Amino acid sequence: MSFQSTIPPPVLPPLDPATSRILIVGAGVFGLSTAYHLQEDGFKDITILDKADELPALDAASTDINKVVRSIYADSFYTRLARDAIARWKEPMWEGCYHESSVLLIGRALTDKSYENDFAEGARVTLLPNAEKIRSAFPDSLHRIPEHERPLQHRLLGDFSNYTGYINLDGGWVEATRSVKILLGIVIARGAKVESGKEVLTLLNSNADGSGYTCGAMCVDGSMYCADQVILAAGSWTASSFPGLELDQRCLASGQSLAFLQLTPEESERYRKSPVVMDFRTGFYVLPPNKDNVIKTGLHAAGHTHMVTPSAFRFSFANATLVPRKISTPRTVLSHPEGSDGLRDCLRVVYPDLAEKPWAGTRMCWYTDSPDSDWVIGQFPGDPGLFLATSGSGHGFKFLPNVGRIVVDILRGRADATTEAKFAVDRGLSEALNTERVDKYPEELVPEELCGPEDMLP
Numbered sequence: 001m002s003f004q005s006t007i008p009p010p011v012l013p014p015l016d017p018a019t020s021r022i023l024i025v026g027a028g029v030f031g032l033s034t035a036y037h038l039q040e041d042g043f044k045d046i047t048i049l050d051k052a053d054e055l056p057a058l059d060a061a062s063t064d065i066n067k068v069v070r071s072i073y074a075d076s077f078y079t080r081l082a083r084d085a086i087a088r089w090k091e092p093m094w095e096g097c098y099h100e101s102s103v104l105l106i107g108r109a110l111t112d113k114s115y116e117n118d119f120a121e122g123a124r125v126t127l128l129p130n131a132e133k134i135r136s137a138f139p140d141s142l143h144r145i146p147e148h149e150r151p152l153q154h155r156l157l158g159d160f161s162n163y164t165g166y167i168n169l170d171g172g173w174v175e176a177t178r179s180v181k182i183l184l185g186i187v188i189a190r191g192a193k194v195e196s197g198k199e200v201l202t203l204l205n206s207n208a209d210g211s212g213y214t215c216g217a218m219c220v221d222g223s224m225y226c227a228d229q230v231i232l233a234a235g236s237w238t239a240s241s242f243p244g245l246e247l248d249q250r251c252l253a254s255g256q257s258l259a260f261l262q263l264t265p266e267e268s269e270r271y272r273k274s275p276v277v278m279d280f281r282t283g284f285y286v287l288p289p290n291k292d293n294v295i296k297t298g299l300h301a302a303g304h305t306h307m308v309t310p311s312a313f314r315f316s317f318a319n320a321t322l323v324p325r326k327i328s329t330p331r332t333v334l335s336h337p338e339g340s341d342g343l344r345d346c347l348r349v350v351y352p353d354l355a356e357k358p359w360a361g362t363r364m365c366w367y368t369d370s371p372d373s374d375w376v377i378g379q380f381p382g383d384p385g386l387f388l389a390t391s392g393s394g395h396g397f398k399f400l401p402n403v404g405r406i407v408v409d410i411l412r413g414r415a416d417a418t419t420e421a422k423f424a425v426d427r428g429l430s431e432a433l434n435t436e437r438v439d440k441y442p443e444e445l446v447p448e449e450l451c452g453p454e455d456m457l458p
């Protein structure tokens with residue numbers, strides 16, 4: 001899509017914190033962080049709508065036992081922003097959700113740009129130039145084990161031959177759903193209206209023929225909300241929920257595999273002090289056990305699309321002249337309760353013994369991908385009433401404390417030109433490839449290849 005129009009966009013008065021009505025669609029990381037930072041700027045009239053009956057939404061990308069917090073980025077913009085987020089995660093408002101376990105990156109050359117960026121920003125990083133050094137980054141409990149468990153010795157840790165890496169002590173993981181709940185509670189306590197069970201069907205336009213600007217939203221139940229500014233933060237549903245915006249590629253829903261292992265308390269103690277491990281050869285990552293002795297593993301890769309034609313109902317609201325087409329649409333735990341296998345071989349590289357355990361659960365969780373992995377934050381071209389804050393591209397969660405600051409700065413015209421251009425909805429993307437991922441193009445989901453009952457605990 002070109003987003004080009006010959007008609008100049010209407011000009012609206014600047015937003016006024018005291019009087020402007022803000023309507024946010026979506027109560028995930030992007031919606032809530034935006035609401036919080038709008039409140040920091042003094043905005044009083046904020047309404048957040050979410051389609052889920054209960055919040056945080058069970059199938060939102062933001063809802064999860066935990067997420068990785070790393071400043072390991074090849075793009076120094078994110079390194080700096082992640083280090084700012086890490087400092088904020090340590091503030092009392094997050095009630096200890098952040099756990100600084102350290103992050104171990106393996107599978108990249110030692111001259112890696114992310115190491116340079118971390119080092120330049122003052123992160124506590126150490127290069128690990130061979131297998132022995134990598135193994136030494138794991139706790140003693142995985143090296144020194146009691147006599148009677150000796151046969152385990154060779155299976156607890158991978159041998160990491162032909163791997164190099166580095167460890168960053170300034171990073172770890174965060175309890176995801178708990179921190180979302182905390183922020184939800186804070187924005188409500190500061191006066192935001194949050195309404196669940198409100199699926200937005202279409203945006204309202206100031207002109208009946210759709211030639212004006214967005215001035216509100218109508219929900220599936222027929223309720224209408226008027227606003228001076230609508231902010232779409234609908235995550236992986238953005239493209240399929242609002243087909244008329246033609247965001248199919250800039251906000252591509254891609255399904256990513258997660259699998260969970262249930263450890264006994266004794267097993268858990270052995271892995272408790274492990275770093276988060278990220279294998280950049282495969283996109284695999286594994287977190288230390290949480291308080292319930294559950295280990296989460298996942299793949300940060302191209303993932304899967306799930307191409308579906310949205311209902312004619314949605315298209316009719318979007319634009320009468322639009323030809324219905326297939327758009328990648330989340331297929332979530334609520335509609336299809338199974339996940340994907342294929343993580344076992346990757347887990348074997350790090351923790352061979354754990355790779356033999358059955359999964360206690362699997363999940364397909366949906367990224368909202370832009371082609372260059374940069375978020376989509378900015379005014380919708382030609383429509384000053386509509387603003388987008390989305391396309392987390394699989395790395396947005398760690399920025400819950402501060403991504404809303406960027407959203408609000410761009411919204412209020414305070415961001416510098418580089419930041420504005422980096423996230424602009426209509427930035428040039430024709431040559432872009434997802435810079436963070438191992439395999440660059442998602443494949444269509446094949447449900448028959450998903451994890452079956454034999455992979456699961458009885």
Ligand SMILES: Cc1cc2nc3c(=O)[nH]c(=O)nc-3n(C[C@H](O)[C@H](O)[C@H](O)COP(=O)(O)OP(=O)(O)OC[C@H]3O[C@@H](n4cnc5c(N)ncnc54)[C@H](O)[C@@H]3O)c2cc1C
Nearest residue numbers: 026028029030051061062068200235365392395396397398
């Ligand atoms: C498997 C997986 C692992 C990840 N791991 C990490 C990690 O380790 N570290 C990290 O930093 N990031 C990680 N991420 C990325 C991070 O989770 C996302 O970038 C972030 O949560 C996206 O937030 P969001 O607000 O855009 O979307 P969501 O959290 O999905 O929120 C969107 C909300 O919009 C609502 N909604 C949708 N359509 C409508 C509608 N029409 N009307 C009303 N409401 C609507 C939904 O119900 C939902 O609540 C991961 C993502 C996934 C899927």
